[in-house]
Amino acid sequence: MAEDDDSDSSSIALECPLETMLDPTLAGDVSKASTIELLSAMSARELCRTSDACACARGCRFKKYVDCDELWWPKCAEAWYEPGEAPRCPGKAPKDKKSWKNAYLALRPEDGPTPAETARREAKIAKREALMEKWREENAAGGGAMRGRAIGVGDVTAPTNMSDKAAMRAFYKSVRAKPRGKSARGSYAPVPGPFTED
Numbered sequence: 001m002a003e004d005d006d007s008d009s010s011s012i013a014l015e016c017p018l019e020t021m022l023d024p025t026l027a028g029d030v031s032k033a034s035t036i037e038l039l040s041a042m043s044a045r046e047l048c049r050t051s052d053a054c055a056c057a058r059g060c061r062f063k064k065y066v067d068c069d070e071l072w073w074p075k076c077a078e079a080w081y082e083p084g085e086a087p088r089c090p091g092k093a094p095k096d097k098k099s100w101k102n103a104y105l106a107l108r109p110e111d112g113p114t115p116a117e118t119a120r121r122e123a124k125i126a127k128r129e130a131l132m133e134k135w136r137e138e139n140a141a142g143g144g145a146m147r148g149r150a151i152g153v154g155d156v157t158a159p160t161n162m163s164d165k166a167a168m169r170a171f172y173k174s175v176r177a178k179p180r181g182k183s184a185r186g187s188y189a190p191v192p193g194p195f196t197e198d
Contacts, residue, residue: 017053018062035065044075044104051101069093072100079104 015026022038023030039047047066054063077086097103159167 016056016060016062018050018060018066021050021053022062022065030062030065032065032068032070035062036068036070039066039071040074044072047071047075047101048105067099067101069100072104076100076104080107 019030020026022035039050042050051063051066054060054066056063080086093100093103097106159171162168
Protein backbone atom coordinates (compact mmCIF):
# COMPACT_ATOMS: atom_id res chain seq x y z
CA MET A 1 0.00 0.00 0.00
CA ALA A 2 2.82 2.37 0.91
CA GLU A 3 4.48 1.74 -2.47
CA ASP A 4 1.23 2.62 -4.28
CA ASP A 5 0.98 5.89 -2.33
CA ASP A 6 4.56 6.78 -3.26
CA SER A 7 3.94 6.13 -6.95
CA ASP A 8 0.73 8.22 -6.87
CA SER A 9 2.46 11.18 -5.18
CA SER A 10 5.40 11.05 -7.63
CA SER A 11 3.04 11.07 -10.63
CA ILE A 12 1.23 14.10 -9.21
CA ALA A 13 4.55 15.85 -8.57
CA LEU A 14 5.63 15.22 -12.18
CA GLU A 15 2.50 16.73 -13.70
CA CYS A 16 2.96 20.06 -15.40
CA PRO A 17 0.71 22.85 -14.05
CA LEU A 18 -0.12 23.67 -17.65
CA GLU A 19 -1.56 20.21 -18.14
CA THR A 20 -3.97 20.71 -15.25
CA MET A 21 -4.93 24.12 -16.69
CA LEU A 22 -5.55 22.80 -20.19
CA ASP A 23 -7.09 19.50 -19.10
CA PRO A 24 -8.65 19.84 -15.62
CA THR A 25 -10.17 16.34 -15.78
CA LEU A 26 -6.78 14.84 -16.71
CA ALA A 27 -8.46 12.80 -19.41
CA GLY A 28 -5.31 13.03 -21.55
CA ASP A 29 -7.05 14.48 -24.60
CA VAL A 30 -5.05 17.74 -24.82
CA SER A 31 -4.02 18.50 -28.39
CA LYS A 32 -2.75 21.55 -30.22
CA ALA A 33 -6.17 22.13 -31.80
CA SER A 34 -7.98 21.92 -28.44
CA THR A 35 -5.42 24.30 -26.88
CA ILE A 36 -5.89 26.84 -29.69
CA GLU A 37 -9.66 26.59 -29.35
CA LEU A 38 -9.48 27.02 -25.56
CA LEU A 39 -6.97 29.91 -25.45
CA SER A 40 -7.72 31.88 -28.63
CA ALA A 41 -9.84 34.44 -26.75
CA MET A 42 -7.04 35.24 -24.26
CA SER A 43 -5.07 38.46 -24.45
CA ALA A 44 -1.32 38.42 -25.05
CA ARG A 45 -0.65 39.14 -21.37
CA GLU A 46 -2.84 36.22 -20.28
CA LEU A 47 -1.14 33.93 -22.80
CA CYS A 48 2.26 34.89 -21.38
CA ARG A 49 1.08 34.17 -17.85
CA THR A 50 -0.30 30.82 -18.96
CA SER A 51 2.97 29.94 -20.69
CA ASP A 52 4.99 30.94 -17.62
CA ALA A 53 2.98 28.51 -15.49
CA CYS A 54 5.00 25.64 -16.97
CA ALA A 55 7.39 24.39 -14.28
CA CYS A 56 9.10 21.71 -16.35
CA ALA A 57 12.90 21.72 -16.44
CA ARG A 58 12.72 21.48 -20.24
CA GLY A 59 9.83 22.89 -22.24
CA CYS A 60 7.01 20.38 -22.40
CA ARG A 61 4.49 19.87 -25.19
CA PHE A 62 1.86 21.91 -23.33
CA LYS A 63 4.15 24.96 -23.31
CA LYS A 64 4.76 24.45 -27.03
CA TYR A 65 1.01 24.40 -27.58
CA VAL A 66 0.58 27.70 -25.70
CA ASP A 67 3.53 29.32 -27.52
CA CYS A 68 2.50 28.10 -30.98
CA ASP A 69 2.40 30.52 -33.91
CA GLU A 70 -1.30 29.86 -34.54
CA LEU A 71 -2.14 31.46 -31.17
CA TRP A 72 0.33 34.35 -31.40
CA TRP A 73 -0.08 35.43 -35.02
CA PRO A 74 -3.55 36.97 -34.41
CA LYS A 75 -2.04 39.05 -31.57
CA CYS A 76 0.71 40.29 -33.91
CA ALA A 77 -1.82 41.06 -36.64
CA GLU A 78 -4.02 42.97 -34.19
CA ALA A 79 -1.07 45.04 -32.95
CA TRP A 80 0.58 45.82 -36.29
CA TYR A 81 -2.17 45.96 -38.92
CA GLU A 82 -5.35 47.94 -39.41
CA PRO A 83 -8.51 45.84 -38.99
CA GLY A 84 -8.99 43.65 -42.05
CA GLU A 85 -5.55 44.48 -43.52
CA ALA A 86 -3.58 41.60 -41.99
CA PRO A 87 -2.64 38.73 -44.31
CA ARG A 88 -4.72 35.62 -43.79
CA CYS A 89 -1.71 33.32 -44.00
CA PRO A 90 1.09 34.72 -41.82
CA GLY A 91 4.00 32.70 -43.16
CA LYS A 92 7.12 32.10 -41.12
CA ALA A 93 8.11 34.26 -38.18
CA PRO A 94 11.15 36.57 -38.58
CA LYS A 95 14.40 34.57 -38.56
CA ASP A 96 15.97 36.44 -35.66
CA LYS A 97 12.87 35.98 -33.48
CA LYS A 98 12.08 32.34 -34.45
CA SER A 99 8.43 32.56 -33.36
CA TRP A 100 5.53 34.99 -33.54
CA LYS A 101 5.44 35.12 -29.75
CA ASN A 102 9.03 36.42 -29.61
CA ALA A 103 8.30 38.86 -32.43
CA TYR A 104 5.26 40.22 -30.61
CA LEU A 105 7.07 40.58 -27.29
CA ALA A 106 10.01 42.32 -28.97
CA LEU A 107 7.93 44.82 -30.94
CA ARG A 108 5.15 45.89 -28.58
CA PRO A 109 4.52 49.66 -28.78
CA GLU A 110 5.04 50.11 -25.03
CA ASP A 111 8.47 48.51 -25.32
CA GLY A 112 9.43 50.75 -28.21
CA PRO A 113 11.76 53.76 -28.13
CA THR A 114 11.26 56.43 -25.49
CA PRO A 115 10.44 60.03 -26.55
CA ALA A 116 14.05 61.05 -25.82
CA GLU A 117 15.39 58.27 -28.07
CA THR A 118 12.93 59.25 -30.79
CA ALA A 119 14.00 62.92 -30.55
CA ARG A 120 17.68 61.90 -30.75
CA ARG A 121 16.98 59.76 -33.79
CA GLU A 122 15.06 62.56 -35.52
CA ALA A 123 17.91 65.02 -34.81
CA LYS A 124 20.40 62.54 -36.26
CA ILE A 125 18.28 62.12 -39.39
CA ALA A 126 17.94 65.92 -39.79
CA LYS A 127 21.71 66.34 -39.42
CA ARG A 128 22.33 63.64 -42.00
CA GLU A 129 19.90 65.26 -44.44
CA ALA A 130 21.67 68.62 -44.00
CA LEU A 131 25.01 66.96 -44.74
CA MET A 132 23.57 65.25 -47.81
CA GLU A 133 22.28 68.60 -49.08
CA LYS A 134 25.69 70.18 -48.51
CA TRP A 135 27.44 67.33 -50.31
CA ARG A 136 25.03 67.66 -53.24
CA GLU A 137 25.99 71.35 -53.51
CA GLU A 138 29.69 70.49 -53.41
CA ASN A 139 29.26 67.82 -56.07
CA ALA A 140 27.39 70.32 -58.24
CA ALA A 141 30.25 72.84 -57.83
CA GLY A 142 32.66 70.40 -59.48
CA GLY A 143 36.32 69.55 -58.95
CA GLY A 144 37.33 73.07 -57.88
CA ALA A 145 35.38 72.75 -54.65
CA MET A 146 37.94 71.01 -52.48
CA ARG A 147 36.86 70.57 -48.91
CA GLY A 148 39.15 71.65 -46.14
CA ARG A 149 38.81 72.32 -42.45
CA ALA A 150 40.09 75.47 -40.85
CA ILE A 151 40.09 76.28 -37.17
CA GLY A 152 37.19 78.57 -36.35
CA VAL A 153 36.20 78.94 -40.00
CA GLY A 154 34.38 75.71 -40.77
CA ASP A 155 34.40 74.30 -44.27
CA VAL A 156 36.44 76.19 -46.84
CA THR A 157 36.26 75.77 -50.60
CA ALA A 158 39.13 76.45 -52.96
CA PRO A 159 38.81 79.43 -55.26
CA THR A 160 37.50 78.56 -58.69
CA ASN A 161 40.34 80.52 -60.34
CA MET A 162 43.35 78.36 -59.48
CA SER A 163 45.78 80.81 -61.09
CA ASP A 164 45.05 83.53 -58.49
CA LYS A 165 48.11 83.11 -56.25
CA ALA A 166 46.91 85.37 -53.44
CA ALA A 167 43.58 83.54 -53.14
CA MET A 168 45.27 80.14 -53.26
CA ARG A 169 47.80 81.23 -50.62
CA ALA A 170 44.99 82.37 -48.30
CA PHE A 171 43.17 79.11 -48.92
CA TYR A 172 46.18 76.93 -48.10
CA LYS A 173 47.04 78.97 -45.00
CA SER A 174 43.56 78.39 -43.63
CA VAL A 175 43.42 74.69 -44.52
CA ARG A 176 46.71 73.03 -43.73
CA ALA A 177 49.35 73.45 -41.08
CA LYS A 178 52.78 74.74 -41.95
CA PRO A 179 55.38 72.00 -42.38
CA ARG A 180 57.67 71.40 -39.42
CA GLY A 181 61.09 72.98 -39.36
CA LYS A 182 60.04 76.09 -41.26
CA SER A 183 60.34 79.47 -39.66
CA ALA A 184 58.13 82.47 -40.18
CA ARG A 185 60.66 83.88 -42.69
CA GLY A 186 60.44 80.92 -45.05
CA SER A 187 62.28 77.71 -45.78
CA TYR A 188 65.65 79.39 -46.32
CA ALA A 189 65.91 81.18 -42.98
CA PRO A 190 69.50 81.32 -41.75
CA VAL A 191 70.47 78.96 -38.99
CA PRO A 192 72.07 80.82 -36.09
CA GLY A 193 75.71 79.82 -35.66
CA PRO A 194 79.27 81.14 -35.52
CA PHE A 195 79.23 82.33 -39.15
CA THR A 196 76.04 84.41 -39.06
CA GLU A 197 76.17 88.14 -38.73
CA ASP A 198 73.85 89.77 -36.22
